[in-house]
């Protein structure tokens with residue numbers, strides 16, 4: 001795989017004077033992206049035409065009923081939980097029965113659609129309903145603050161609230177329907193966006209191939225697949241695509257301590273789809289890079305700042321440092337809905353801290369003495385300087401060019 005720096009793209013970087021920037025003075029990072037128009041002829045079959053992903057949720061737009069697959073019980077048990085209100089939506093997100101930034105947004109937004117189909121919302125007058133929706137949205141936003149997709153989906157709801165306020169006569173039934181339609185639209189749009197994302201990202205990675213039948217070894221962290229989205233996934237979606245295109249040697253999945261999304265969920269998905277892979281602990285990443293000839297590291301994202309700094313599962317930053325040391329390209333694969341247009345750098349990203357119990361217990365049993373002081377951030381921020389490219393549904397970007405998407 002070629003590691004040569006790219007010439008592509010004009011710099012359109014927003015400078016943040018307050019940025020808590022990574023000292024890149026001695027870094028010569030691999031920076032390289034290729035876009036579809038640079039690739040020429042290619043064959044592409046959407047995954048939706050080939051197979052069914054694991055279903056992280058089921059939503060019926062007629063009855064406004066929502067069920068989620070309880071990810072806390074995987075891989076041992078497959079059980080669905082009904083989400084009947086925003087309160088239920090908040091709970092399944094907060095306690096991580098659903099997780100992954102795109103899925104959090106979809107479940108949160110759909111829980112509002114469900115909520116509006118029953119009391120007390122059904123019999124509210126317009127003003128009261130309006131305030132109720134605003135309050136419910138704020139509540140949802142407090143569930144998992146780093147996953148920006150939820151904020152971006154709630155922004156869509158806010159736009160509808162603004163628009164509806166200008167309509168006369170005020171009509172609570174119309175307002176409810178507009179919000180429910182928007183939530184459903186958010187949900188179904190993800191599949192189309194996901195295909196564009198996977199096409200951009202997979203063909204970009206494939207274009208670095210030294211030969212037309214080269215097979216890639218890809219390292220990844222956390223779970224970024226069907227269980228983190230309502231589609232085929234982001235980084236794991238690319239791995240899935242490479243596999244169906246016969247271009248994957250194997251995936252190397254990190255266990256992802258302390259919540260083990262890699263061992264519980266990614267291993268489950270990869271086995272389900274019969275994709276060749278190997279599970280390692282997070283502490284084995286450097287040794288695995290040295291041993292197995294990793295071609296690229298692909299990760300998802302929970303929030304990307306305009307300068308390309310990226311928050312993702314804790315451990316991602318370490319992986320980027322290791323990738324840099326081993327001269328392995330490091331890509332973020334994420335839909336545009338994971339970008340926070342309002343922040344210039346990663347220093348502005350709010351990092352969620354999880355309860356200590358998640359770190360000092362394993363499978364419900366103590367793994368450290370009770371009372372052990374811990375620090376348990378759910379995410380870290382990888383500086384843009386360590387990122388080779390950000391691959392999205394709207395094209396592939398060098399981190400420093402990401403802001404051009406919104407220019």
Ligand SMILES: CSC[C@@H](O)[C@@H](O)C(=O)COP(=O)(O)O
Nearest residue numbers: 099100101222224228300301313
């Ligand atoms: C497509 S998922 C992208 C990210 O949300 C994923 O990498 C991740 O960090 C998930 O963290 P989680 O704490 O399991 O919600």
